[in-house]
Amino acid sequence: xxxxxxxxxxxxxxxxxxxxxxxxxxxxxxxxxxxxxxxxxxxxxxxxxxxxxxxxxxxxxxxxxxxxxxxxxxxx
Numbered sequence: 001x002x003x004x005x006x007x008x009x010x011x012x013x014x015x016x017x018x019x020x021x022x023x024x025x026x027x028x029x030x031x032x033x034x035x036x037x038x039x040x041x042x043x044x045x046x047x048x049x050x051x052x053x054x055x056x057x058x059x060x061x062x063x064x065x066x067x068x069x070x071x072x073x074x075x076x
Contacts, residue, residue, distance in 0.1 A: 025033055 025036070028036070
């Protein structure tokens with residue numbers, strides 16, 4: 001029951017957040033909505049490009065490869 005309670009609590013929080021966002025955007029003019037969406041898109045693109053460039057630049061170390069040992073043999 002605890003798992004179901006957590007899921008319903010999270011679903012309720014999501015519904016409330018989406019309702020607040022919808023109310024916020026309904027109060028804006030279409031031009032303001034467009035600016036909000038374009039700004040969010042540009043921020044997402046900037047972070048995405050930054051992550052790609054930082055991973056390709058070689059400054060970060062790759063994660064070590066670890067092999068998983070199977071303790072129980074798999075059935076064919």
